[in-house]
Amino acid sequence: MADLFSVVFLGALLFGAVTAAVPLLLAGLGEQMSEKAGVLNIGIEGMMIFGAYTGFLGAYLSNSMWLGFLAGMAGGMAVSLIMVILCVRYGLNQIVIGIGLTLGFEGLTALLHHFQFSRTYPRLPAAEPVSIPVLSDLPVVGAAFFNHHLIVYLAVALVAVMAFVYRRTQLGLNLQAAGDKPAALDVTGVNVVATRAFAVMVTGALAGLGGAYLANVGAGLFVPFITNGSGFLGIVLAMLSRGRPLWVLIGAFVFGLCLALTTALQVAGVNIPTDVIQMIPFLAVMVMLVAFGRRSSLPAALGLPYERGAR
Amino acid sequence: MSAESVSADRDERLAPGGGSQWLRAAGKRLLMTVGPVVVALAIAGLLLLALGVDPLRYYSYVVQRGLLSPSGVQQTLTRMAPLLFLAAGLIVAFRAGIWNLGGDGQFLLGAVAAAASAPFLADHVPAWAALLVAFVIATAVAVVWSLVPALLKAYQGVNEIITTLMMTFLGASLANVLVKLVFLDPATTVPQTRTLAVADRLPRLFDTTISSGLVFGLIAIVAVHLMMTRTSFGLRLRIVGANPRAAIHAGLDVPILTVAVFALSAGLCGMAGALDVLGVQGNVRADWNPGYALTVIPMVFLARFNGFAAIAFVGLLSVLSIGGESAARRMGVPNDFTLVLVAIVLIVLAIAEYIDHRHKKAAGR
Numbered sequence: 001m002a003d004l005f006s007v008v009f010l011g012a013l014l015f016g017a018v019t020a021a022v023p024l025l026l027a028g029l030g031e032q033m034s035e036k037a038g039v040l041n042i043g044i045e046g047m048m049i050f051g052a053y054t055g056f057l058g059a060y061l062s063n064s065m066w067l068g069f070l071a072g073m074a075g076g077m078a079v080s081l082i083m084v085i086l087c088v089r090y091g092l093n094q095i096v097i098g099i100g101l102t103l104g105f106e107g108l109t110a111l112l113h114h115f116q117f118s119r120t121y122p123r124l125p126a127a128e129p130v131s132i133p134v135l136s137d138l139p140v141v142g143a144a145f146f147n148h149h150l151i152v153y154l155a156v157a158l159v160a161v162m163a164f165v166y167r168r169t170q171l172g173l174n175l176q177a178a179g180d181k182p183a184a185l186d187v188t189g190v191n192v193v194a195t196r197a198f199a200v201m202v203t204g205a206l207a208g209l210g211g212a213y214l215a216n217v218g219a220g221l222f223v224p225f226i227t228n229g230s231g232f233l234g235i236v237l238a239m240l241s242r243g244r245p246l247w248v249l250i251g252a253f254v255f256g257l258c259l260a261l262t263t264a265l266q267v268a269g270v271n272i273p274t275d276v277i278q279m280i281p282f283l284a285v286m287v288m289l290v291a292f293g294r295r296s297s298l299p300a301a302l303g304l305p306y307e308r309g310a311r
Numbered sequence: 312m313s314a315e316s317v318s319a320d321r322d323e324r325l326a327p328g329g330g331s332q333w334l335r336a337a338g339k340r341l342l343m344t345v346g347p348v349v350v351a352l353a354i355a356g357l358l359l360l361a362l363g364v365d366p367l368r369y370y371s372y373v374v375q376r377g378l379l380s381p382s383g384v385q386q387t388l389t390r391m392a393p394l395l396f397l398a399a400g401l402i403v404a405f406r407a408g409i410w411n412l413g414g415d416g417q418f419l420l421g422a423v424a425a426a427a428s429a430p431f432l433a434d435h436v437p438a439w440a441a442l443l444v445a446f447v448i449a450t451a452v453a454v455v456w457s458l459v460p461a462l463l464k465a466y467q468g469v470n471e472i473i474t475t476l477m478m479t480f481l482g483a484s485l486a487n488v489l490v491k492l493v494f495l496d497p498a499t500t501v502p503q504t505r506t507l508a509v510a511d512r513l514p515r516l517f518d519t520t521i522s523s524g525l526v527f528g529l530i531a532i533v534a535v536h537l538m539m540t541r542t543s544f545g546l547r548l549r550i551v552g553a554n555p556r557a558a559i560h561a562g563l564d565v566p567i568l569t570v571a572v573f574a575l576s577a578g579l580c581g582m583a584g585a586l587d588v589l590g591v592q593g594n595v596r597a598d599w600n601p602g603y604a605l606t607v608i609p610m611v612f613l614a615r616f617n618g619f620a621a622i623a624f625v626g627l628l629s630v631l632s633i634g635g636e637s638a639a640r641r642m643g644v645p646n647d648f649t650l651v652l653v654a655i656v657l658i659v660l661a662i663a664e665y666i667d668h669r670h671k672k673a674a675g676r
Contacts, residue, residue: 040472082658092661095410096612100661103609104654110647115362224647232476239473275487282481286459289469 013264014144021256022155026210027234028248030203035238037199038179040303042098043083045231046105047204048211051076053109055212056222059124068216076208084197091305110224127217149217162245179299182306192306255281347663351656364644377634385520390629393583395528397607398621399535400579406539406616407572408552413475414580414604416482420456421449421581423486425588426595427494430505438511446585453581454574461573465566483600490597502597513590522590536618609657
């Protein structure tokens with residue numbers, strides 16, 4: 001038991017938690033933006049898996065982690081473009097198209113991987129971490145929090161950027177209005193469809209980046225179905241966070257910690273099925289919902305297409 | 312006045328003009344459904360072509376293996392049984408405006424409950440009684456599992472998309488925990504539950520390998536369809552689905568109806584799991600999660616929540632998945648192509664419906 005709480009173990013656990021949390025954070029922040037603007041983005045898992053695939057391919061072909069991340073963002077945005085055209089512009093059912101995109105791109109990436117690499121899974125070189133001076137020398141937390149790839153710090157900084165945009169900018173107000181009272185936004189002369197399209201494209205970019213991180217940094221390779229429900233966790237995070245980016249960060253870290261705990265306990269030789277630990281975050285959320293049971297504060301027009309003049 | 316209008320209605324339908332109109336509407340409906348499927352097959356075919364696979368050979372192989380060969384047909388019909396139960400469960404919920412996305416969790420817990428109880432019961436009581444009791448236990452477990460999202464939705468207004476998604480992750484893990492820790496078969500080295508003897512499983516139909524679960528599945532989905540369209544209970548559920556606020560004004564007890572919908576929906580999903588175990592698998596292995604519910608959701612949408620249409624789409628899914636599994640082995644196209652195909656069909660159909668809707672609007676109401 002002493003082993004369990006050793007400094008090394010704790011450090012590794014927290015490091016793993018951050019690594020596992022980053023894709024969830026990016027997906028959650030992305031989904032949050034869509035939902036704010038009134039689009040329930042069930043297709044986020046599809047955006048993540050395609051981002052993971054294009055991101056891996058980009059990094060593999062170009063030997064550059066950053067080009068890989070860009071390719072991942074582009075992949076995610078390609079999927080969200082379909083969502084924009086079908087759901088935002090033409091108002092098709094968001095749940096139908098979302099599930100369609102998720103299934104389709106899970107299958108497509110598995111298919112493309114098969115035809116390209118057959119049964120081999122080429123690895124990428126390990127991602128170069130950036131140590132933050134002074135802070136990274138702190139015991140336990142230093143190595144765990146301040147010795148990651150640059151993209152991790154950017155992802156965390158994005159939380160502050162998002163919070164600023166939502167609270168202090170016109171764009172933030174527009175996004176909020178597009179989700180709560182699209183007709184009112186329209187009256188003020190702002191294009192509702194364009195606002196929502198912007199939100200969904202950002203979602204695609206973030207989800208794609210999250211997928212690329214998962215493949216390139218988290219795993220170092222691409223396997224079919226690698227996202228394994230991360231996108232759905234992103235939806236859960238977005239819905240629980242009530243529009244606050246900071247809550248997405250906290251939630252993503254808690255989920256990440258549980259995921260890291262699963263691996264860490266296995267390494268430490270503790271004999272509990274991983275499934276028990278995997279249940280912890282979901283159980284925690286359900287307990288919270290039962291205990292507080294507050295009405296969820298989702299945007300009024302969430303999931304409803306906007307058509308000018310329609311009532 | 313109402314009697315008059317009803318008889319006028321009936322006259323119109325009986326009159327030759329009305330009949331041909333009805334026929335034309337039905338034909339258009341068929342075209343609207345089959346057309347997009349053909350278009351989707353063509354698009355997916357182009358994708359195959361781009362990957363260097365002859366689409367015609369692939370499709371003919373899928374059809375031959377999934378639909379025309381005797382063993383393929385039997386496998387396809389057997390696969391349909393749990394899918395039909397899931398479709399029935401989803402139709403109840405979706406028509407009532409409740410997005411139960413937790414079908415896979417309910418399915419797995421039902422399956423584990425059946426796998427744990429059936430072999431034990433079969434030791435003590437006749438096989439038919441063991442099957443029946445196991446089936447009831449599985450249903451009850453799934454219903455109880457759905458109580459949490461149901462009560463939260465009914466009395467606290469907590470969005471059921473979150474809760475059912477959470478519960479499905481929890482359910483899949485819990486099913487694994489139960490298999491690995493509680494119901495583990497000590498006689499084998501692989502983590503799985505005790506296996507129900509083949510002789511004790513659901514009987515097969517006539518001289519085939521088709522599980523009689525198919526018959527139950529068909530009964531379930533037709534019963535659900537009739538309940539939703541022909542009974543006052545179904546009407547109430549549809550009102551709740553169309554407009555919960557109006558339903559309250561109409562004096563309906565929306566919370567109770569919400570819990571009832573969850574119970575029905577989850578119960579049917581649990582039955583699907585029980586049926587797959589009692590009729591086909593015989594046990595539950597650890598980490599087994601076929602993800603049927605997630606693939607059935609698109610089928611239910613494609614069928615526009617209509618039970619009879621759902622039978623056709625579930626049949627199509629079975630043919631594609633059984634045929635696709637064979638084709639995958641034979642032609643080197645991964646099984647995942649089926650997913651792509653289903654997704655393309657779904658999206659094309661949604662677009663077709665949109666265009667149709669636009670046309671009707673343009674034609675003037």
